[in-house]
Amino acid sequence: MILDTFEALAMVSAIFAILILGTTHLRTNLSFYSLHTMAIAAVTAWIANITHEDHLYLVAAGVFIIKSWGIPWYLNSVIKKINIGTDGGAFIAAPLSMHLGALMLGLSFMISQQIPGLIGEPDSRLGSTAAMSILFTGVLLMLTRRAAISQIVGFLVIENGIYLFAVTQTHGMPLMIEMGLLLEVLVAVMVAGLLLFNIKKSFEHIDVSQLTELKD
């Protein structure tokens, strides 16, 4: 199998996503997230190069500036202000969940063949494998981590997976929509960051598994 450059890049981004699972140190998590998103921006630019769809360059620039610089920078400053260094405790130990993530990558490779309608496009199989693996990684992050900030990172990783899927399978959605999505994610992270301050202030922790006051 000959690996296209963009497929190799997509795989790199999937591997960085799995590395996020491997540590509970929040700043390292954010650095890995940043690298993972940079790889995705590179995939976008490379696909723009292949398909000559110029609007994808703009999208790639947007992803690079907003998602791989802006958001990690903002979240880093939030972490610094609320003074929390590590995720209090994952439900599944970090090394184990990293191995689970690797297993998911294999699973995604198998599933990517099963998606009806995508068969017959062999060139996009690895792209969708990487996208799906990133999606699973994000879900795993959200399920196994307790700190509120890891939940935000998990959401961002899921969103990246969906974005990568769109880029590799459909060569990007229309420009207006992509830009709208970027803006939306940015606003969502900022709102969540503000809430995070308040959670820390009123509860003195950011452990979401302890937010169980409300029930029937």
Added chain:
Amino acid sequence: MNDLLYIIALPATLAILSLFIKDVKLTRKLVPVLIWWQLGIVALVLHPCLLGNEHMQFISGLAVDKMGTYFILLATFVVSCCITHADYFFAAAEANGDAYGDQQLRLFYASVNLFLLAMTSVFLCDNLGYLWIAIEATTLSSAPLVYFERNKFALEATWKYLIVCSVGIAFALLGTVFIFAASQRGTLAVPTLNISELISQAQTLNFPLLRLGFIFCLIGYGTKAGIFPLHTWLPDAHAESPAPASAMLSGSLLNCALFGIWKVSSIINAAQPHSHVHQLVAILGTITVVAASLLLLRQHNFKRLWAYSSIENVGLMVFAIGLGSGPLFFLQALNHSLAKVALFLLTGNIIQASGTKKLNKMHGVIEDCPIWALLVTLATFAVTGAPPFGAFVAEMSMLSLSMSDGRWVLALIMTVAIAISFVAICAHMGKVILGPAKQGFKKFQPVRASIIPAVLVFGTLVLGLVVNTEAWSGPWSMIK
């Protein structure tokens, strides 16, 4: 293009203005008046769609049809009612001794206007991508409304609301990508996300991908609408936000998510009428109604009771979507919005007056404040679908339509579940309304607080009496 500006200009301006007007008392009076004015503007601009079966295109990807117009008017109407009542609500809170800060109120009014703007744009979208963006924008703009009380409970509710809805909606985005891929892998020349193009070219789409996309969109928007196992955020958010905000969430936000499901399901219905996937929607609606009716039996919190009743009504609306009946979907949404907004506003009054949200500590509203007791009773009957209110007509037509479609098992289960929820809600409300008086209601202004709910209850009563079932249950007779 100009028409579009007319529709969105006022809420956008108000959102900014309410942040900067120094005197919050002025904002509290000004915003309601202008939002009612906005209702007039929307009705005026969109009247061609309202009367005829026309289709108004603003720019590529933004268009509105008859159903969208109805929903925009409904959402604007709900927001006007709630924001008018909010002035009273804040005055009563001040009288009660827990006044809210000026900054808090400014943010509230700014968010309400952004929220209205986001909801209006949901119904203007003719593009699945824009639709997704608009629906996510409704989540973000309403998060400050849920966090209004600034306490631990509100914080927890807001966090859950934001995370659960955002992740849920992310799956709808995946579904949107699949539908885009379906238009690419089909025989369509130009891939598109334009809903009306997708519907008109539905036969040429790649069906397996479309089906996959539909299921993801159903899960995603279903989370936002509160379909059964994905409803967890809904009772928390509805119970912890202040009464006018709960009323807006229940009366207009849920409609936005359901409108998204409706749009996607009309694509799949055009591609393959009576497919199994579409059957799934009706089944999901039934499951939601059954689950909500059972959960309604054991409620201890006044506002959570209405939140679960909203879930039940969402189930009914999803059922109507599953039957493929747009008119019935709208009729149910309209009646639910009117009755539920009245209920949430009245419940807010009663909670403020009695100082507790717990159902078992409430009694004797009928002696303390007969007019509230009367209105709450009427609104309760209206929301549970008792005759002669509008919801009865909608539910009856839905059941008979599903019978004539041959889905009598679903209709039967639905009937039993509606009956259970009726009994459950009436049992809870009986304890609240009857019994010895609590006193302490005197300092509130019962008449002023009853105007808006009374109008709403009267509205749903009129609907129940005048609506012609024939016109509403026919396929597409009224709404294109």
